[in-house]
Amino acid sequence: MQDHPLRYPLANELHARPFPALDVPSSAVYLAIAPHPGQPRDRAAERAHLLALLDRHGADHPAPDATHWSGQVGRHVLKWESHTEFVTFTAFAPGLTARAFDPAEFEVFPADWLEAAPGVRATSAVIRIEPLAEDAVLGAALAAHFVPESLASARVMEGAAVVAGDFRIDPAGHMRFLIQVAPETGPQRVGRILQRLCELETYKSMSMLGLACAREMGPRLDELDRKLTELMADMRSTERSAEATLGGLLEISAELEDMAARAAFRFAATRAYEAIVTERIAMLREERYEGRQMLGEFMRRRFDPAMRTVAASERRLAGMADRAMRAGELLRTRVDVERQGQNQALLASMDRRADLQLQMQRTVEGLSVVAISYYAVSLVGYLAYPLAEVIGLSKGMLTALAVPPVVLAVWLVVRGIRSRHGGGDAHGG
Incomplete structure (x- = not known):
């Protein structure tokens, strides 16, 4: 096999x-x-x-x-x-x-x-x-x-x-x-x-590297925590724009994620080494000698507080990253709502401008009909004047009779042109 x-x-x-x-x-x-x-x-x-x-x-x-x-x-x-x-x-x-x-x-x-x-x-x-x-x-x-x-x-x-x-x-x-x-x-x-004993000493020493990492990032975490608190307070006020606050939050969130990524291996290794230290002490099966402190007691007094500090720093880093992420999501929602309001106001303004343009267009069309009709009546008058004596009408009367049909014809032509180019309005104006 x-x-x-x-x-x-x-x-x-x-x-x-x-x-x-x-x-x-x-x-x-x-x-x-x-x-x-x-x-x-x-x-x-x-x-x-x-x-x-x-x-x-x-x-x-x-x-x-x-x-x-x-x-x-x-x-x-x-x-x-x-x-x-x-x-x-x-x-x-x-x-x-x-x-x-x-x-x-x-x-x-x-x-x-x-x-x-x-x-x-x-x-x-x-x-x-x-x-x-x-x-x-x-x-x-x-x-x-x-x-x-x-x-x-x-x-x-x-x-x-x-x-x-x-x-x-x-x-x-x-x-x-x-x-x-x-x-x-x-x-x-x-x-x-x-x-x-050798393993106990080695893994104790290696796990303490996590404490050094936690202490190194502690001051920067304090500074970022203060900035994050200030930015979250800015979210409740209107003095600072949401876009500026969002930019600051994104910077903090990115730095926190970078710190978490760099410290992830060290913190994970510290947890593993701490478990090995505890296991090796248990394997020794200690009994008290002459009333002295045992190795396990020494570790509980000196080593365990350091490991709790590392665990607290890891939880703090993760908690701050979550806070920054949640605050960023809330602020992005606020920015989106504000932008939607701005977009609606812009659309309403565009509607008003479109109505104004339509009214101006109608006014221009009316004036165009009058102007074109004026010149058209003049042309018709020149054409019809030779007939005035034949039919026994004066030139003024002939011109007056020509005005209604000319104006109607011009209006129909302008309306037809507007309809063919999509300019007809729903109101039939």
């Missing part, structure tokens, strides 16, 4: 990103690279950047269309993944450095290689994986390595480990996470905990 051409690729995609298996103790460094703001993503450059790192260690290359790769790079195991908006690099190494969260751990990514990255750092982290210590020892480590007011820690996955982090950037430019693992926890489960 013939398979769908995408059957195997799609089925394998479900198994393409396995969790790493990590022994205890070990360390990990994590890096997420996103495109430069306002620039399109260059996947070819991202692949070339990956290959440059692999070639330094003589590692095999991934397939040309691969979106993930895992292999040995020196003493580290490197895991590379390409996501919708960013790429991630995670390097794992057995054992721990003498200095906790030593910036030297990040040297698995050479400085010149980092400078040549086709993008900017979205986030980076140093993760330390240790055996679970006694509460007093662990408490001292938390106090030494994290900012107390931002520290979030919890037992996760039914007590498999205690995780901690303060979501602050340390002097070396990295986030710090500590995972202390219970003795009975297996390597696969340790890998799941670490990957979920």
Whole structure:
């Protein structure tokens, strides 16, 4: 039976990103690279950047269309993944450095290689994986390595480990996470905990880009909101013409639609990333440790308000666009009604002018009949004068008798000409 051409690729995609298996103790460094703001993503450059790192260690290359790769790079195991908006690099190494969260751990990514990255750092982290210590020892480590007011820690996955982090950037430019693992926890489960922490940090950082977008457009939205309110107030007054108000509304509506189009992807991505953050926290199945705030509580206090701000900005932008559109429709209706009134007044004026022209035409026709009749009577008189003596009439009497038939004949001829050229009126005048 013939398979769908995408059957195997799609089925394998479900198994393409396995969790790493990590022994205890070990360390990990994590890096997420996103495109430069306002620039399109260059996947070819991202692949070339990956290959440059692999070639330094003589590692095999991934397939040309691969979106993930895992292999040995020196003493580290490197895991590379390409996501919708960013790429991630995670390097794992057995054992721990003498200095906790030593910036030297990040040297698995050479400085010149980092400078040549086709993008900017979205986030980076140093993760330390240790055996679970006694509460007093662990408490001292938390106090030494994290900012107390931002520290979030919890037992996760039914007590498999205690995780901690303060979501602050340390002097070396990295986030710090500590995972202390219970003795009975297996390597696969340790890998799941670490990957979920990395995903939590990455998607938290990417979703915060929506807050930056909302803050950037906030002042302009305030200005447009004020202008829109003023224009809608102008709609109720007669001091400003409807055409001028409509022009202003159309400008605001066009700008709002442009802002909505430019922010649509970022706001949609923020919603998706927020959902992933919430999901990853739920997967950790947190339990309170030593009365400290958990990761979920930290997110509800610090992260959720930012996401609500983004959602409010999105709703505000959509609401203002709808207001401008409705106001424009109302104003267009008003303009149409006014134009119809103007058209009716123009038609009435044209009717009056047509009546006046008709009256003038009739007057001219009457005068034309008189003038033509005068000359026609004169001509008839000249023709009939030789007969005046024969029939015994004076010239004056003969001229008087010729006037009625001549005038009637001229009038009939003028009326016939007007009728043939469509000039007859309905009143029979």
